[in-house]
Amino acid sequence: MKKNQDNFFRDISDILTQARNRAGKAVNLVMVYSYFEVGKRIAEEEQNGEARAQYGTRLIQELSNYLTNHIGPGFSITNLKQMRQFYFTYAQDQIGQTLSDQFKNLPAVSTGRKFVLSWSHYLKLMRIDDVNERHFYEIEAARNNWSLREMNRQYDSGLYERLALSRDKKGIRRLSEKGQLIEKASDAVKDPYVLEFLGLEEKSSYSESDLEMHLIDNLQNFLLELGTGYTFVARQKRFTFHEDHFRVDLVFYNRLMQCFVLFDLKIGKLKHQDLGQMQMYVNYYDRYEKQDYENPTIGVLLCQDKDDAMVDLTLPKDSNIYASKYQLYLPDKEQLKKKMEQWTKELEGDENE
Incomplete structure (x- = not known):
């Protein structure tokens, strides 16, 4: 009887814990979509405003003051600039069907883009200049449910470059479109x-x-x-x-x-x-x-x-x-990038022969 009751208690606890986790993720995603829209409105207002560089700075300063007074903290000038950069980074960015197929129930912004990670993840991703590399880490973080710490560790370890260096040109392209696919034995092994x-x-x-x-x-x-x-x-x-x-x-x-x-x-x-x-x-x-x-x-x-x-x-x-x-x-990320650039040139040279 005691054992059955303990199992019952654990089941109820698991239900509530999972619900709390889903609720937390849902709230985080709502904020990510909202930040995209805020960034879009700031960009549009700047484009329609006075043709002076100072206008954008003043606009964000005044918006920061207004939101802080009416809503509360969390809308510093830095945060608002990050939302604007978020819009600029992803407004024209399409990641193909990989995320859309995996997260069919999520809404899409006006460009058709879906967001599946936390705001902290996207703050990191925005700092990755190479769009193919950025796509790869977004796909893998979503597919494997990486925490921000785990995603940072994979980035710092040069995972994208390490995998790319073992592939042909088509394989490198697939990394940015579909992430790491495990289809044959060599796909499941890394070196180093x-x-x-x-x-x-x-x-x-x-x-x-x-x-x-x-x-x-x-x-x-x-x-x-x-x-x-x-x-x-x-x-x-x-x-x-x-x-x-x-x-x-x-x-x-x-x-x-x-x-x-x-x-x-x-x-x-x-x-x-x-x-x-x-x-x-x-x-x-x-x-x-x-x-x-x-x-x-x-x-x-x-x-x-x-x-x-x-x-x-x-x-x-x-x-x-x-x-x-x-x-x-x-590994040294810069060294890996240089090796990958050289590897890509060699692949292109082989194709042109």
Whole structure:
């Protein structure tokens, strides 16, 4: 009886908590739409007003005073300028069908644009100059329900550039139109993985066990870095074959790919023996763990250093095994942008040949 009552209490609590969360999101979205309209009215009034630069400044100053007196705080000159910039940024901006299809019940402004994130998210997005990159983070934040902190972390880690550098020109365009799509094994794997959240120093002495322990202790952040669709299954997963015992460091499952993803952690430079060991792990899972409806297992060797030529020579071309480097610091965004610009030029050059 007591157990049933406890379940009843939890159910009621969950209903009210979910309702409160939905109400909070609804109020936030109403404010975002309102700020767009306020920005639009300010822009229109400035365009119809006196042909002097000072007019816009005076208009916003007087509007700030009026709104503060009649409504209350929250309408400083800075805030009103941000609303105007919000309108200028998104008035002609269309993001395609991705958000419209995902949020069919949301209204659209006069331009057909929908807004799905909080005002704090859009304040960050407005500071991203590249419209394709801005679209990508908006789509991914909406799809994965990223908090502002999570979105900032993904931006700081150069997620867009890291994914773009592994794609052809068409793939780069799809990132800005549809976000990160997981359609084949390579889409579910990154290179490099950025693990700055572990707090390990680049030159410090740590073992593979230490690295594994820190990843488990920071599992939520690691799942965020892994990307869409990942769920944690086990650490040090033991299996026995012909009386020999083996352990896989980390086992995940990707719901979108419908397959196991095995991670083996390596300190130092990757060796060809490591690739052979992972091949055995993957073969075991494909033959004894995978269900008929599931896709082939993916193996990822997470290492500090690797020789790409050695990896290509060791693994067959149709292998589902990947060697990815990890780094313990956030990448230099400017360096990533330069690499991406060079990569884009090379792609364009290949197309023109």
